[in-house]
Amino acid sequence: MRFAFTDDQLAFRDAVRELLAHECPPSVVRDAWVSGSGRTEGVWAHLGGMGVLGLLAPESAGGLGLSDVDLVLILEETGYAALPEPVVEHAAVGVPLLASAGHDAATAAATGEITVTTALANQGPTAYADAAALVLVERADGVHAAAPAAVGLVARGTPVDGSRRLFTVDRAGVGAGLAPVVARREGAALAFDRGALGTAAQLVGLARRMIDMTVGYTKDRTQFGQPIGSFQAVKHHLADARIALEFARPLVYRAAWVVAAGEPSRPVDVSMAKARASEAALLAARQALQCHGAIGYSYEYDLHLYMKRAWALAGAWGDAAWHRARVGRAILGPDAS
Amino acid sequence: MDLTFTPDEEAFRDECRRWLHANVPRGLPSGDTREGFALHLDWERKLFDARWAVVSWPEEYGGRGASPMEWLIFEEEYYRAGGPQRVTQNGIFLLAPTVFEFGTKAQQDRILPRMAAAEDLWCQGWSEPNAGSDLAGIQSRGVRDDERGGWRLSGQKTWTTRGAFCTHLFGLFRTDPEAERHRGLTYLLVPLDAPGVTVRGFGRLDGDEGFAEVFLDDVFVPDDDVLGEVNQGWSVAMATTSAERGLTLRSPGRFMATAARLVELWRERGASADPALRDAVVRAYIDAQAYRWQTFQTVTRMTDGENVGAESSLTKVFWSELDVRMHETALELLGADAELDDSAWTRGYQFALSGPIYAGTNEIQRNVIAERVLGMPRR
Numbered sequence: 051m052r053f054a055f056t057d058d059q060l061a062f063r064d065a066v067r068e069l070l071a072h073e074c075p076p077s078v079v080r081d082a083w084v085s086g087s088g089r090t091e092g093v094w095a096h097l098g099g100m101g102v103l104g105l106l107a108p109e110s111a112g113g114l115g116l117s118d119v120d121l122v123l124i125l126e127e128t129g130y131a132a133l134p135e136p137v138v139e140h141a142a143v144g145v146p147l148l149a150s151a152g153h154d155a156a157t158a159a160a161t162g163e164i165t166v167t168t169a170l171a172n173q174g175p176t177a178y179a180d181a182a183a184l185v186l187v188e189r190a191d192g193v194h195a196a197a198p199a200a201v202g203l204v205a206r207g208t209p210v211d212g213s214r215r216l217f218t219v220d221r222a223g224v225g226a227g228l229a230p231v232v233a234r235r236e237g238a239a240l241a242f243d244r245g246a247l248g249t250a251a252q253l254v255g256l257a258r259r260m261i262d263m264t265v266g267y268t269k270d271r272t273q274f275g276q277p278i279g280s281f282q283a284v285k286h287h288l289a290d291a292r293i294a295l296e297f298a299r300p301l302v303y304r305a306a307w308v309v310a311a312g313e314p315s316r317p318v319d320v321s322m323a324k325a326r327a328s329e330a331a332l333l334a335a336r337q338a339l340q341c342h343g344a345i346g347y348s349y350e351y352d353l354h355l356y357m358k359r360a361w362a363l364a365g366a367w368g369d370a371a372w373h374r375a376r377v378g379r380a381i382l383g384p385d386a387s
Numbered sequence: 388m389d390l391t392f393t394p395d396e397e398a399f400r401d402e403c404r405r406w407l408h409a410n411v412p413r414g415l416p417s418g419d420t421r422e423g424f425a426l427h428l429d430w431e432r433k434l435f436d437a438r439w440a441v442v443s444w445p446e447e448y449g450g451r452g453a454s455p456m457e458w459l460i461f462e463e464e465y466y467r468a469g470g471p472q473r474v475t476q477n478g479i480f481l482l483a484p485t486v487f488e489f490g491t492k493a494q495q496d497r498i499l500p501r502m503a504a505a506e507d508l509w510c511q512g513w514s515e516p517n518a519g520s521d522l523a524g525i526q527s528r529g530v531r532d533d534e535r536g537g538w539r540l541s542g543q544k545t546w547t548t549r550g551a552f553c554t555h556l557f558g559l560f561r562t563d564p565e566a567e568r569h570r571g572l573t574y575l576l577v578p579l580d581a582p583g584v585t586v587r588g589f590g591r592l593d594g595d596e597g598f599a600e601v602f603l604d605d606v607f608v609p610d611d612d613v614l615g616e617v618n619q620g621w622s623v624a625m626a627t628t629s630a631e632r633g634l635t636l637r638s639p640g641r642f643m644a645t646a647a648r649l650v651e652l653w654r655e656r657g658a659s660a661d662p663a664l665r666d667a668v669v670r671a672y673i674d675a676q677a678y679r680w681q682t683f684q685t686v687t688r689m690t691d692g693e694n695v696g697a698e699s700s701l702t703k704v705f706w707s708e709l710d711v712r713m714h715e716t717a718l719e720l721l722g723a724d725a726e727l728d729d730s731a732w733t734r735g736y737q738f739a740l741s742g743p744i745y746a747g748t749n750e751i752q753r754n755v756i757a758e759r760v761l762g763m764p765r766r
Binding site: 052056261277285286290299304311325373377379 | 665682705
């Protein structure tokens with residue numbers, strides 16, 4: 051038993067952290083809210099250049115041939131930065147699906163030359179489908195790789211996180227002849243778990259970001275002649291958020307190892323991770339807003355960019371209740387109600 | 388990262404499991420009554436004779452030199468087998484780490500083997516009537532006796548767990564009356580049969596005589612029974628607080644066993660229960676797993692030489708509140724049957740309620756998390 055990352059894994063994480071600190075500050079996230087695509091200028095290419103987007107693909111398909119354990123730390127950083135890109139759909143779900151199927155576009159996806167997004171059965175709306183070259187659509191017979199033009203995209207309202215461009219996919223319109231199958235049932239189940247795991251990693255990063263922002267603010271903001279961070283009520287709000295983060299993160303890392311190792315407990319481990327990570331991010335958002343007070347409630351202040359991403363991702367790829375129900379079926383048997 | 392157990396770890400687990408399943412006593416009464424305590428001592432001595440009492444200690448003191456990971460495995464198997472709470476725990480898990488870190492070789496040789504064998508039974512003398520959360524407000528004092536080479540102790544300790552059944556006390560005493568607060572305290576070891584000591588047991592929430600007051604009236608303690616430096620007792624004591632709050636006193640095995648019992652209770656009673664309780668059982672299961680994996684991560688860091696320190700406060704809040712939630716869920720599943728006081732869950736609930744209070748209240752822990760983990764300002 052050794053529950054730690056290698057120096058190489060941490061160094062890769064640090065390089066991505068540095069890139070995102072420089073290339074994806076709050077102003078870039080804010081710009082994505084008003085840009086046509088909802089995406090950033092240039093971060094995608096940087097991530098492609100570093101190998102992040104093809105991390106899970108074998109070297110023969112233009113990837114790095116690394117594992118979910120390497121990827122989980124990096125996705126956590128994309129959450130910390132609230133990176134407005136379909137990085138989970140692309141790097142955690144799409145690239146390994148295309149690579150394992152030997153799809154023609156696998157290499158172009160691994161390098162980031164094209165963008166791939168997903169419409170799996172239980173993930174919720176599809177993000178950034180209008181900007182993708184391929185949408186991986188799950189139907190009863192498997193996951194199909196379809197061109198966006200062929201899948202009847204319908205834009206969905208106004209997402210609470212203004213950088214997310216959300217669509218529903220007309221699954222019935224995806225003809226098997228037009229869109230080759232890249233995964234059958236088992237592959238689709240693994241793909242879903244990778245999406246839920248990647249989203250859990252981002253939620254953990256978001257929780258950490260909101261705690262960091264709020265600790266910083268409560269040291270600077272003075273009321274009654276002292277920093278508000280010296281007041282016990284404020285301390286305890288943030289301590290609770292920190293505890294939730296502390297006990298979500300090992301479940302996320304554990305789930306990454308389980309996915310990489312192909313352990314049979316995968317659905318339960320992924321669900322425990324997503325449930326706890328969703329709750330941790332929602333609690334961090336709630337406490338962060340309360341500790342900021344009115345400034346945090348202001349649209350001009352950056353906190354809401356991270357808070358709204360947390361709300362969005364807490365519900366995506368199965369919310370906490372959905373994942374607890376899946377754990378429940380595994381440990382308690384079928385739910386009679 | 389390798390989240391499988393090594394062949395050595397698996398072999399160690401098998402050995403633990405075999406011995407524990409053959410030897411764990413069934414139906415022991417509470418160890419917090421005089422009669423129950425005596426029965427628990429038989430079990431403690433059986434553990435010692437088979438070298439399972441202090442698995443992580445060196446062999447010369449009765450242990451097996453087990454790694455922290457092996458110790459966690461032992462704990463998982465101990466509670467999985469239904470092992471009772473350890474009535475010797477305050478010595479083994481709170482004093483012993485301090486003796487290993489601060490004691491002289493002579494003190495280690497004198498104290499540790501008798502502790503492991505449950506011959507000397509140790510209680511913790513920290514809290515006083517006016518020093519609970521504000522531990523640095525300790526008023527019990529030690530006056531220098533140069534003639535005899537030691538200290539004369541006077542004052543009162545209270546809420547001392549199992550103090551009425553123990554033979555020795557480890558405690559903090561104010562030895563420099565001029566020094567401020569947490570300066571000027573000394574960590575001293577006191578035999579409870581020394582002249583001038585009076586121990587009075589009293590009932591805890593559940594009525595068992597698990598608490599005691601200890602009165603000290605000019606009790607002489609020789610210099611050999613000072614642990615660490617004179618007037619450095621606070622920093623010596625802090626070594627045991629992080630042990631107490633963290634994983635040594637309350638390892639995940641205990642809570643995994645409780646979560647497993649809760650799952651069993653759900654199987655018996657869930658069909659007719661409020662569906663919301665199903666979700667509460669699942670939450671308990673997930674949280675026990677979260678604690679388990681957080682601990683494996685922490686132990687790996689410790690094995691790599693990192694100091695965990697204040698982060699043990701995160702752990703203490705988590706396990707203590709998890710324990711309360713699990714018992715509350717069980718009591719809801721039991722409904723009207725929970726009123727019977729001989730239900731293990733009702734007794735267990737009363738014990739669980741002490742978790743957010745002892746070893747530093749959870750309010751104090753949250754302050755520690757804010758100030759020392761998050762770096763928020765003290766004042």
